[in-house]
Amino acid sequence: MKYLTPGPVQLPEIVIKSIARQPQFHRTDEFKELFKNVIDKLSRIAYGTPIIAPGTGTFAVDMMVYNYVNPNENVVVPIYGEFSERLAESLESRGAVVHRIKWDIRSVPPYDVVEDFCKKIGNVKAIAVVHNETSTGVTNRYVEKIQDVANNIGAVLLVDSVSALPAEPIKRRVDVIATASQKAFLAPPGAAILFISKEPRAYSFIPPSMNIQKYLKMVLRNETPYTPPINVIYGLDASLSYILEIGIDRYHEIHRERAEFLYNSIKLEPIPRKQFRSYTVTAFYTDKPREIILELKKCGYVIAGGMGEVKDKSIRIGVMGSITLDDLSKVVEVVNRVVDR
Amino acid sequence: MKYLTPGPVQLPEIVIKSIARQPQFHRTDEFKELFKNVIDKLSRIAYGTPIIAPGTGTFAVDMMVYNYVNPNENVVVPIYGEFSERLAESLESRGAVVHRIKWDIRSVPPYDVVEDFCKKIGNVKAIAVVHNETSTGVTNRYVEKIQDVANNIGAVLLVDSVSALPAEPIKRRVDVIATASQKAFLAPPGAAILFISKEPRAYSFIPPSMNIQKYLKMVLRNETPYTPPINVIYGLDASLSYILEIGIDRYHEIHRERAEFLYNSIKLEPIPRKQFRSYTVTAFYTDKPREIILELKKCGYVIAGGMGEVKDKSIRIGVMGSITLDDLSKVVEVVNRVVDR
Structure with missing residues (x-):
């Protein structure tokens, strides 16, 4: 996982x-x-x-x-x-x-x-x-x-x-x-x-x-x-x-790149308006949070559901940690497959 | 160590x-x-x-x-x-x-x-x-x-x-x-x-x-x-x-045995009176706490000094953790050597 x-x-x-x-x-x-x-x-x-x-x-x-x-x-x-x-x-x-x-x-x-x-x-x-x-x-x-x-x-x-x-x-x-x-x-x-x-x-x-x-x-x-x-x-x-070693500025950039890749590729509406989009935790509205989470799990990826007033209406994908753009591509593919179903 | x-x-x-x-x-x-x-x-x-x-x-x-x-x-x-x-x-x-x-x-x-x-x-x-x-x-x-x-x-x-x-x-x-x-x-x-x-x-x-x-x-x-x-x-x-797996009663006994071995072997006066002696942390009065701690460290063992009103007048040897009676014997030998100096 x-x-x-x-x-x-x-x-x-x-x-x-x-x-x-x-x-x-x-x-x-x-x-x-x-x-x-x-x-x-x-x-x-x-x-x-x-x-x-x-x-x-x-x-x-x-x-x-x-x-x-x-x-x-x-x-x-x-x-x-x-x-x-x-x-x-x-x-x-x-x-x-x-x-x-x-x-x-x-x-x-x-x-x-x-x-x-x-x-x-x-x-x-x-x-x-x-x-x-x-x-x-x-x-x-x-x-x-x-x-x-x-x-x-x-x-x-x-x-x-x-x-x-x-x-x-x-x-x-x-x-x-x-x-x-x-x-x-x-x-x-x-x-x-x-x-x-x-x-x-x-x-x-x-x-x-x-x-x-x-x-x-x-x-x-x-x-x-x-x-x-x-x-x-x-x-x-x-x-x-x-x-x-990476450097704080580059570290910030890496997270921005990862997050923007998700915002640009996932066929769901991000919760935050454009200028407030987080580069550490992305969040999207969806009416299929459970399906997406389960499908990703089958493919070896753990993401989180929503919290608070968007609890059963959203998913959250963190881009921190030891992950690659290849991981993110696979996640995008799985999410979009469930969305298109 | x-x-x-x-x-x-x-x-x-x-x-x-x-x-x-x-x-x-x-x-x-x-x-x-x-x-x-x-x-x-x-x-x-x-x-x-x-x-x-x-x-x-x-x-x-x-x-x-x-x-x-x-x-x-x-x-x-x-x-x-x-x-x-x-x-x-x-x-x-x-x-x-x-x-x-x-x-x-x-x-x-x-x-x-x-x-x-x-x-x-x-x-x-x-x-x-x-x-x-x-x-x-x-x-x-x-x-x-x-x-x-x-x-x-x-x-x-x-x-x-x-x-x-x-x-x-x-x-x-x-x-x-x-x-x-x-x-x-x-x-x-x-x-x-x-x-x-x-x-x-x-x-x-x-x-x-x-x-x-x-x-x-x-x-x-x-x-x-x-x-x-x-x-x-x-x-x-x-x-x-x-x-x-050891069992709580036996676990207690093991600690009692280890502590009593120290109380009976170390040539220093324990701080606690007999019926209140701890089976997890032993403590002894000494006028050479630094020497004992340093000598033990040279032999690969870390113990602690005193605290509170016995701060510079005592040592503390814990008997919890993955240690053997053989370790304790070595500790006793080193402590007694410094005490007898």
């Missing part, structure tokens, strides 16, 4: 091999050396101090929320799918007053709309956006511009980039990014990854396992406050070398 | 091999089948519904705390080392009113002392205890009795069994147990494991990634609410088979 899912993704052989090692004791000099290398490599992916915590995407997002938002504060969240709704729910679990900008799931609100909305609310402490809506394949390419909006109104910007970075890069410094190991980072699930450019501003009720201050203090010593997900870090060490 | 640390531990070869696989997409029937098997095996380890979340020990403990304690509630915590203090800190981060029973680090308070203390406080909603103090090698063998105390006063019992279960079993049903994959479970770090016998009683401000209700709902369908730590689960599948 080959996995063309929204994550976990098909890992390169070298990554799978690298995780098959005895996990070292994390307080040894040898592990600190390895950990330092991984942090250095992450520093070349995005701006900010990278931290790694045991957990996956939802944990990374919760960690960001609980360290940057206090109960009763106003937070603005543009909503364009399941994961932006989950981001809002994390904020509500924190006790924040969440102001949703509900938007058509096929696109995202322009940054000036976000700015006007925030100004109307007043006293907004944070803007929280999903970079890539894994549920619909919609990418928010205004992230950097929304950082300007946040700066203008004195708010912090929280970015959920779980299924985007580093295949969909963030080219400027933004306040906080939450992401995870198992998607475009090409490692197994188990590591929450954050990039911190602004000091945490929440002051209480932060679970110790989520406390970014504790992680920031330890990363200076090439350590983590608690047991890290050691084998996943072995995987990250290998996959980051692989990605950096 | 062989790891005789308090965790992560030396994994059996079969476990390391089992993690070296492409992580499957977790919404497929194949993964659900595997996950069901792992949950079934966990059900044979301890009472309660097992849940698995991405995270390690600290996360498992936070998850327990945030789902069973509400802000401003009275909670009693016997303190006998670094990890009982961390348990108290997790509760304080939650906003609980923590009442510490401070105790000599070489032992634990008897259960009638805990009961009297709780009755004096009054309106105690939870008792939280560390089963095995990883920092000092002190095991609390009154856990089952403290459940009776909790029942008597109408409180919930929260047990941190991170470095105990399943090598130090819990033989009766207790309300909640928090543990993790990387110690006596013989799997890589990355899976928080809980056994739930009582419905979560906290009602708000629970981060979604920690919400036990969400996990309990999904486990009935052999699923997790979010991406699970898939490769760690592959490891757990193999290690649980290995442990269950």
